[in-house]
Amino acid sequence: MTDHVKKARELFLDGYNCSQAVLGAFCDEIGMDFNTAMKLSSSFGGGMGRMREVCGACSAMFMIAGIIYGYDDSKDDKKKAAHYALVQKLASDFKEQNGTIICRELLKNIKTDMSANPTKRDNEFYKKRPCLKFVEDAASIIEGLLNREKAM
Template sequence: MTRREAAMANFMKGYNCSQSIVLAFADMLDIDEKSLLKMSSSFGGGMGRLREVCGSVSGMFMVAGLLYGYDGPETGQVKANHYARIQELAHRFEEQHGSIVCRELLGLNVRHDVPVPEARTAEYYKKRPCPEIIGDAAEILDQFIKENEIGE
């Protein structure tokens, strides 16, 4: 199963968009799955259904941070290099989807949605582009990782 397929399957199992991405890359990360799922749980629905940055994009950023991030009070080139990675991932996603903002991707007019998620029914999945968006985010991140082998 590709990471794209795994991320999409995670979403179809009921994980949020951010969790779906992070879980698809869990085998590469030096942190247990339960912690990864808790860490990414706040970012579904564009950050707790605020409909801001897409959760799959946040998931990409979390994985990139765990793979390539810095762990000190960096102010110079180390921080700049990492932020450049994050901007590159965002740019690639935006090239495909026109935005990294959840409400824009879903065509919603609401800025801060109610906190209660919709039931995951067949109708829910029919009207949402989320599985494909999540798959694209996983594919973008997978390609980025291949281009920037860990340990650089």
């Protein structure tokens, strides 16, 4: 387990949501202070505000890709296409490991609600919820990308 994956795991176990855990683990790579990263990613936990849409760990993976490899010229269609292809590849890698990037589908056998109230984190939560694995998988996937890019 790499340092970034370990850090993502620690942050999730400390109570940060799935998106915060992944983005926070990569603050050193993205040049963002921890508090800003926590606030930016706070909306994406539980599949975007607990609506069970795109997994927050995936959303953080896409944010990291955007900060490092994203485009800022609205007219650069070539760079846009390359970036969207990268995001699609990251999603595909996550899907290959977990079947989907949709939170409610990832949690299909677990009773969840979409209220705004956070789920209590206790030993039962960690026994029943596979979310820690998704945090680790997303951190590992984005770390693999960064390592491949550094090796080039």
